[in-house]
Amino acid sequence: MGLVLAAGAGRRLRPYTDTLPKALVPIDATTTVLDLTLANYAEVGITDVAIVVGYAADAIAGRVNDFQDRYGVTLELVPNDKALTWNNAYSLWCARDLLSQGVMLANGDTVHPASVQRTLLDARGEDRQIILALDTEKSLAEEEMKVIWTSENGVRTITKLMDPAEATGEYIGVTLIEPDAAAALTEALKLTWQRDPNLYYEDGYQLLADQGLRIDVAPIGKVDWVEIDNHDDLARAREIVCPS
Template sequence: MIGLVLAAGAGRRLRPYTDTLPKALVPVDGDITILDLTLGNFAEIGLTEVAIIVGYKKEAVYERKAALEAKYGLKLTLIDNDKAEEWNNAYSLWCGRDAVKHDVILANGDTVHPVSVEKTLLAARGNGQKIILALDTVKQLADEEMKVVADADKGVQKITKLMDPSEATGEYIGVTLIEGSAADELADALKTTFERDPDLYYEDGYQELVNRGFKIDFAPIGDIKWVEIDNHDDLAKGREIACQY
């Protein structure tokens, strides 16, 4: 198993930080960045290799690659997304389709979360699941969240931001365990998704899989502190909680 990080996004709402850096390299605890936290989590659960999808300001990631490898004891492979500033992340995850064949834990490059999330996903393996989403079933939801309707037996039924929050089982936090056996089907669903509309999310690719009859499972992460960093308010919250891990 390897780690996979989507770190190609521009994060324009986080300017001026993202004038020179991709969102994943915005600092949240001194010199510690969002990417640092994710790589630290991956190292703690015993992963030795991580693929990182890069795009916007990718030079900054390339410049830090050797130092990050040395710091976390990881081999990093950087995968270029040539449409990072034009298309949404359904295409970005598709760019990592070969990495997925190794079994991966996927983490969005803007999610600050404790290593308990990865441990929860690993603990949920072993009963034939091919894709397991980390789901926050505690948080009060609003319009912006990636909401999920899920059933313990049938798995994920619906995943979208465009849903009445009261209908949702919880929020997908941007971390997924994907078994290599799902790689080809996922890649095809993602390709169908971004060819339909390049502005769609990879979660729309998950919905495409569900619509095809593919079962996507989920694992509740419990009452933990985490945040998806989209703007400066989120960044302030991320800085509040990152130092607690």
Template sequence: MIGLVLAAGAGRRLRPHTDTLPKALVPVDGDLSVLDLTLRNFSEIGLTEAAVVVGYRKEAVYARKDELQAAYGLKLTLIDNDRAEEWNNAYSLWCARDVLKQGAVLANGDTVHPVSVERTLLDSRGGGRRIILALDTAKRLADEEMKVIAADGRGVRQITKLMDPAAATGEYIGVTLIEPEAAEALADALKATFERDPDLYYEDGYQELVDRGFRIDVAPIGDVPWVEIDNHDDLARGREIACLY
């Protein structure tokens, strides 16, 4: 199994921090970025390889590749997304389709979270589960969150931002465990998704899978501090959280 980070996004709402850096490299704990923290998590759960999908300001990630490898004991592969500034992340994850064949712990490059999330996903393996989403069932939800409805024994029924928060089981936090046997089906669903609309999210690809009858499971992460960094308020919160880990 390999670690996988989506770090191709521009993060325009974080300017001027992202004038010269991709969002995943904006510092959140001293000199450490979300990418640093995520790679550290991968190392702590015993992974020895990771891939990073890069696009916007990718040269900054390439410049740090050797340093990151040495710091976290991971062999890093960088995957270029040639449409990072035009298309959304359904295409970005599809770019890593060959990596998915090894099985992957996927993390968004803008999610500050503790290693307990990855451990929860690993503990949830087995029983025929092929894709497992890390789900926050404790947080009070609003309109912006990626919300999930999950049914006992049936897995995910709906995943979208566009639902009544009161109807949701919880929020998908941007971390997924993907078993090798799910790779082909997921890649096909992602391709169908971005071909339908290149502005769609990879979570829309998950919904495509569900609609095709593929079961996607969830693993509640408990009441742990985490944040998806989209804007300056999120960044401030991320910096409060990151120093706890």
């Protein structure tokens, strides 16, 4: 099934996010990040989708019927009661009961084409349990979620706090999680937010890697995508979705 993390407030995108979650910030007159993500899932045949909601959850709830009709998906909303104060390790943990089904996870602020989902689906098999969509083409800076990966051991490091020159690439916020990884990931996420509620779910991935669970990557190739954190990112998303 598909899973979208859409609980965040996105304060750097005000005034849009005065009343909307970041996933519903308009990219054009009829399109939001959530529209694009649901369309991607539908395009690769994923029609059962759960959305973790928190900040301005009613705005998403009010569009459920429209989303279902428009994209041919069945939606389930998963509440995050700490979305305004805790980070997304807890947000993903809120969806822990769904992980045993196997999920395609997407951050609710990432604009990317359906080719990313196809790449992850094509990378399944050979006992891979968690597969990260990785951009190995982009020049990296300080803010990106950087990854060190080796063919021998899989992901060894995933963090923003890394010399960009050491990284294999950037994790773009889309993961394929197989059912066999559910129990270990659930426990790692719990340990992560219990240690510090401000940590990311990627810190849970790091804990799994440290414990010896292999995490793999799937390079996405030369793909136009952007994580929308601020108004400059939003402008870039609009260029990608509505090229002149």
